[in-house]
Amino acid sequence: MPELPEVEIARRNLVRWFDGRRLVRAEADDTRIFRGAERQRFSELSGRLESLVRRGKYLLFAFEGGRGLMGHLGMTGKFVRRTEGHVEPYSRARFHLDDGHVIHFSDPRMFGRMEPAPAAALRVLDSVKLLGRDPLADGLTAGQLQAAVGSSRKPLKVALMDQERLAGLGNIHAAEALFRAGLHPSREPGSLTSDEWKRLVQAIRATIDFGLKEQEGEEPVYLEEGRSENPFLVYGRAGGPCSQCGTAVESFTQGGRTTHFCPKCQPRSGVHAPKPRAGKR
DNA sequence: GATAATGTTGGAAG
DNA sequence: TCTTCCAACATTAT
Known part of the structure; x- marks a missing residue:
């Protein structure tokens, strides 16, 4: 994990x-x-x-x-x-x-x-x-983040998880970083303002720092092993109250993975109308 | 029993 | 050719 x-x-x-x-x-x-x-x-x-x-x-x-x-x-x-x-x-x-x-x-x-x-x-x-910049090992500025991720036409969260753009974020920490930054996972990378890139780069740092503190110790501790409660801000909290505003956390599938977000803290501003999804055969 | 799970890859489909 | 989608991988937990 x-x-x-x-x-x-x-x-x-x-x-x-x-x-x-x-x-x-x-x-x-x-x-x-x-x-x-x-x-x-x-x-x-x-x-x-x-x-x-x-x-x-x-x-x-x-x-x-x-x-x-x-x-x-x-x-x-x-x-x-x-x-x-x-x-x-x-x-x-x-x-x-x-x-x-x-x-x-x-x-x-x-x-x-x-x-x-x-x-x-x-x-x-x-x-x-082919790996992209590693936020912890290489450092990451807002400009570098924008250069790496801003050109993607995929939804923001999917782009953040693209290891060739940015190396290290996965499903949990991408969702956590977006929550901390107050950005909707479906935002178009190209639509972010420079202030939003700054918020996002800080959120990524905070998410990684939190993860390091959470995990440090002799034994790897994973979510499902003896972990009494979910340590994350939005991940795995669908249906529950947002830790910041109390609004019900929502989830949907994006790029084949489940994405969690708070509809109030992560407004859809700048999101393209969702493409109609083709029904399954 | 059905479903989903912190990742990556390869192939099919568009 | 490029992009997107989905199954596959093997197991556990809900």
């Missing part, structure tokens, strides 16, 4: 877990997380973790000896640290460290991905090289 903040927390945890330690054995099950990649090269990884870079929702591992790994958590992937001998459910790949710990890549739905590649080649992997 990882979007930028969750992946960044995963990165920080991994850096901490690897700090001062050596990878003594890497092994992975034969599952679809490798897609077309060469799984056997996963087991060639070893030694110190020299760098771990996050680009959007992707993690780029560089190990001693120039070997590397691209990782993506998909919808349900996570890295957890266990002691040697523990059986981790849905563990798909494992890093055995020299301190008795095993870092598992656990992913029940296997939407995540692993691709071993020379460390120097990671940034030019097809899926990585």
Whole structure:
């Protein structure tokens, strides 16, 4: 369920877990997380973790000896640290460290991905090289946001989730950022005023900061796991009161994903009349 | 049982 | 060719 903040927390945890330690054995099950990649090269990884870079929702591992790994958590992937001998459910790949710990890549739905590649080649992997600016790693100004997203003719929220325009926002955090900015998800990117771009860039920062605070800790905490209440401002609150004005939060489908918004705090000004949707056959 | 879920991709349809 | 839509991936939770 990882979007930028969750992946960044995963990165920080991994850096901490690897700090001062050596990878003594890497092994992975034969599952679809490798897609077309060469799984056997996963087991060639070893030694110190020299760098771990996050680009959007992707993690780029560089190990001693120039070997590397691209990782993506998909919808349900996570890295957890266990002691040697523990059986981790849905563990798909494992890093055995020299301190008795095993870092598992656990992913029940296997939407995540692993691709071993020379460390120097990671940034030019097809899926990585096309990524847009990363708001946290690269910084983001209102002008840069406008340049990246303003030319899209898709609805604003869909454009924000386009990883080639802006890397890292997913369904939850795009909705949250739009709520914070008071912008309707269906706004046309080209119609935003410079004041609205400023509001949006600040909202994106606030959303990411909130997500980082929300997720920090030893274990990845996802919404459905032991989370007593929904920590988000609008996401998942359809039918409930808006946290700001009390109006009922609404939801609709956009770009194949469910979008939540407050009709009062996020007015439709500037929205084109909704295109009549073709009925399904 | 039906439905939907924090992501990405590939192919069909327009 | 470009854009849009949708199924697929595999599992859990409501």
